[in-house]
Amino acid sequence: MATAVELTGLTFSWPGSSPTLDINHWQVAQGESVLLRGASGSGKSTLLSLLAGINTPQKGVIKLFETDLSQLSARQRDKFRADHIGYIFQQFNLLPYLTAVENVLLGVKFSKHRQRKLSQSATNTATDYLLRLGLTAAQQQQPAAQLSVGQQQRVAAARALIGGPELLIADEPTSALDADRRDNFIKLLLELSAANNTTVLFVTHDVALAPYFNTHVELTEISRAMPDAELNNA
Numbered sequence: 001m002a003t004a005v006e007l008t009g010l011t012f013s014w015p016g017s018s019p020t021l022d023i024n025h026w027q028v029a030q031g032e033s034v035l036l037r038g039a040s041g042s043g044k045s046t047l048l049s050l051l052a053g054i055n056t057p058q059k060g061v062i063k064l065f066e067t068d069l070s071q072l073s074a075r076q077r078d079k080f081r082a083d084h085i086g087y088i089f090q091q092f093n094l095l096p097y098l099t100a101v102e103n104v105l106l107g108v109k110f111s112k113h114r115q116r117k118l119s120q121s122a123t124n125t126a127t128d129y130l131l132r133l134g135l136t137a138a139q140q141q142q143p144a145a146q147l148s149v150g151q152q153q154r155v156a157a158a159r160a161l162i163g164g165p166e167l168l169i170a171d172e173p174t175s176a177l178d179a180d181r182r183d184n185f186i187k188l189l190l191e192l193s194a195a196n197n198t199t200v201l202f203v204t205h206d207v208a209l210a211p212y213f214n215t216h217v218e219l220t221e222i223s224r225a226m227p228d229a230e231l232n233n234a
């Protein structure tokens with residue numbers, strides 16, 4: 001099976017700190033759905049930011065679908081991210097004055113590659129995803145700032161999924177959802193991902209989500225670094 005993610009000899013430190021991550025080797029196969037767990041402060045979001053090319057490691061190689069990110073300029077990394085990665089951030093990063101639909105459309109706006117993968121118009125896809133995620137037609141036309149936190153979370157998911165990115169990175173995307181909505185959300189997210197052969201890396205503290213994923217990884221299993229005090233009892 002083709003490899004989606006491959007990390008080799010990777011270390012990353014924030015300025016003035018001991019290494020947050022020290023990963024000898026880790027790989028994820030294409031189409032796999034990975035649940036990534038770890039204590040608070042252990043470096044999960046840091047790892048995701050490296051995979052998305054937002055930060056770069058001091059040492060080591062990050063390959064995504066055979067592309068070595070270190071060989072790309074910052075601009076090329078931005079393009080690579082826009083084309084191939086859907087990212088659901090912990091804080092969603094929606095534009096507050098744009099409507100829910102307009103926010104979702106941002107997911108394909110900067111990528112011809114993702115536009116070409118749409119099977120219907122971008123707007124129809126956006127409204128279809130939002131409807132399936134439980135936002136009414138009226139809610140879809142509201143500015144993001146007027147939506148509840150749980151609704152914003154689902155808008156962020158639709159934006160990440162539109163245009164079938166090869167890799168979906170999700171950082172605690174269910175924290176604001178109640179149990180019913182969370183289960184529907186995760187099922188739909190994985191269903192849409194599987195339909196597009198999207199590889200999923202999903203960070204959560206919620207153990208109830210474990211059965212939905214085919215691979216479970218604890219950050220300390222792949223990274224030797226033991227950063228700050230919060231890890232002492234991990």
Ligand SMILES: Nc1ncnc2c1ncn2[C@@H]1O[C@H](COP(=O)(O)OP(=O)(O)OP(=O)(O)O)[C@@H](O)[C@H]1O
Pocket residue numbers: 014015020038039040041042043044045046047227228
């Ligand atoms: N922008 C930053 N600048 C400096 N240090 C940072 C920055 N972001 C994170 N860190 C540090 O890196 C370490 C790992 O943080 P990170 O956010 O990756 O952990 P996490 O596992 O995602 O935590 P949580 O589960 O609480 O979200 C922490 O010690 C944190 O203080």
